[in-house]
């Protein structure tokens with residue numbers, strides 16, 4: 168049974184149909200050389216990722232810089248075309264949508280980027296920024312649009328006085344609130360958030376996270392939330408996919424991931440999070456050695472093996488399929504040994 172079939176079966180009892188189904192998705196960036204742009208290789212930014220996103224969940228996507236998180240999001244929402252694989256929204260492959268269905272989909276899936284300075288048009292007022300998607304995607308009258316913009320602005324904690332301001336007249340947190348209001352304008356069902364709080368002060372971060380939590384409930388939203396900050400994802404996610412070098416290596420409900428991380432890479436990521444506990448035993452920590460390998464020449468076998476503290480010769484042989492351990496799916500042939508390794512250092 169393939170890993171995605173296994174996962175689908177496992178989810179069947181507990182969930183409804185997936186809202187979004189990512190199937191064996193690949194996104195390669197070609198590397199060219201010379202005057203004639205000869206194709207000499209590919210950056211394998213996303214290399215065979217499958218995951219189902221269920222209505223109402225917040226799916227966290229974590230991993231080191233360069234592991235393909237943004238590329239995955241941008242391919243899902245159609246900003247980039249996939250090299251291979253498929254994305255289905257409510258069961259329909261995006262490639263089979265008609266022109267008008269693509270327009271509808273643009274309303275259903277919205278994105279919030281990390282940096283509002285580059286995602287908000289600096290020459291538009293807040294009112295124009297938030298009303299633009301309504302002008303494009305709805306037949307509402309200008310009076311209705313004005314009323315809706317006001318409603319959205321209040322929902323994200325801003326008020327009438329902000330409407331006439333330009334982005335440079337707002338704080339970082341206020342700008343991100345505007346970006347969120349704009350994303351909500353078309354009543355989406357899925358919002359993908361690419362590091363939405365990492366450019367903000369810590370105090371503002373938690374305000375925005377709490378607001379996102381509230382908006383999710385009020386608008387029946389589903390989130391895919393990308394972050395490199397594990398404390399943020401612990402706060403907001405229901406399930407988490409851990410990415411390494413273009414692949415997902417572990418997927419688990421949030422508590423399982425933090426309480427019983429299984430993949431050595433997940434353990435290493437969690438080890439890097441400071442623990443505010445004086446009795447905490449840091450000898451269990453796994454410290455990653457070496458750099459992330461070049462994604463144009465990923466290692467054979469398990470992609471993580473050159474940096475893995477418990478890798479054996481077998482790990483150089485093939486990339487393992489997902490295996491279920493309780494509700495956790497993990498791609499590692501050394502999972503059980505990994506647990507022994509951690510315990511033996513106690």
Ligand SMILES: Nc1ncnc2c1ncn2[C@@H]1O[C@H](COP(=O)(O)OP(=O)(O)OP(=O)(O)O)[C@@H](O)[C@H]1O
Pocket residue numbers: 196210211212230231232233234235236237238239395462
């Ligand atoms: N337009 C592009 N052309 C060529 N390579 C690219 C392009 N965009 C991204 N890449 C490469 O693809 C890989 C994945 O990049 P991506 O931006 O998706 O990673 P990320 O996980 O979002 O990283 P970060 O945490 O730093 O945002 C990296 O090796 C990156 O250099």
Ligand SMILES: [Mg+2]
Pocket residue numbers: 236237238361
């Ligand atoms: Mg990114």
